[in-house]
Amino acid sequence: MQLEAITWQRMAERLAAHLGDGAPDPGQGVWQRVGIDGAPAAGTAVLAGHLAGELRLRGRAVLVVPAEGFLRPASLRFEFGREDVDTYLAGWYDTAALWREVFGPTDPGGTGRVLPDLWDPVTDRATRSPYAELPPGAVVIVHGPLLLGHWFPFDLSIHIRLSPAALARRTEESARWTLPAFARYEADTDPASTADAVVRADDPRHPAWTGLRPR
Numbered sequence: 001m002q003l004e005a006i007t008w009q010r011m012a013e014r015l016a017a018h019l020g021d022g023a024p025d026p027g028q029g030v031w032q033r034v035g036i037d038g039a040p041a042a043g044t045a046v047l048a049g050h051l052a053g054e055l056r057l058r059g060r061a062v063l064v065v066p067a068e069g070f071l072r073p074a075s076l077r078f079e080f081g082r083e084d085v086d087t088y089l090a091g092w093y094d095t096a097a098l099w100r101e102v103f104g105p106t107d108p109g110g111t112g113r114v115l116p117d118l119w120d121p122v123t124d125r126a127t128r129s130p131y132a133e134l135p136p137g138a139v140v141i142v143h144g145p146l147l148l149g150h151w152f153p154f155d156l157s158i159h160i161r162l163s164p165a166a167l168a169r170r171t172e173e174s175a176r177w178t179l180p181a182f183a184r185y186e187a188d189t190d191p192a193s194t195a196d197a198v199v200r201a202d203d204p205r206h207p208a209w210t211g212l213r214p215r
Contacts, residue, residue: 001192003200003208011199011209012050016058018212019139019156030136031106035152036143037191038160039182041170042201044143047158055139063132065102067144069117070094074124083177089184094118095150098142103153106140114140145182149189159195166202 019032034051038044045066052062071077072094080087101115112134117127134140148157162170168179185191192198199209 001198001210004211005206005208008047008050008207009054011207012047012054014212015051015156015158015197016054016060019055019060030108031110031112031134032139032155033103033106033153034139034141035147035154035157036141036160037145037147037157037195038143038199038201039145039162039167039171039178040175041167041172042160042162043204044145044160046204047160047199048141048143052139052141061135061138063114063116063134063138063140065114065116065140065142067093067098067142067147068121069119069127070098070101071119071121073119085177085181085184088178088181089146093144093146098150098152102140102142106134107153112136112138146185148191148194149185157195158197158199159191160199160201161192162200163202 015034019034036044036048036051048064048066052064055062070093072092077087077092078084079091097118101118105111105113113131114134115129115131117129119125120127142152142154147154148159164179164183167182168176171179197210197212199207201207
């Protein structure tokens, strides 16, 4: 994999330029969906924030949707224990709700009425956030872990990769039990091959990426 050193801001500028000015092509959807995939230790919110800022400078409306806002209730996440790898991979995130509340409304012919989050993992209660009414040409940025194994219809996808050593080093002690889950995700889903761009961020101060691959 050939990598180019780049800053997060410059990366955001190039991604925003790739997404264009917001005028949808004939036969395509009115809204664009971007996925930024990576383990919690990869800090997907950083790139999501830079990209959202760059798009807004270009006059685009943007909604950032953290996958963490679509966690399932604790009673379901911890049904088989608090450190069950199988459940983390398949049962922690409410993918059905993401399809229903984020991707369905932004499909061609959708309403553009998107729920930015559903569940607060701290209080373990529904967030009761209001729906966002997205104008034509808006961009939805979904970021968080395990996004590329569910066939979400991203118009652009970025995978932020950490080496196993960096992932272990940067993962909080209380979450180290998830490391086998990310090893399985890499082996089974191969997000580096699925994504339109791969970022190597072992040192978050000095990221490098593949650039955007031709589809």
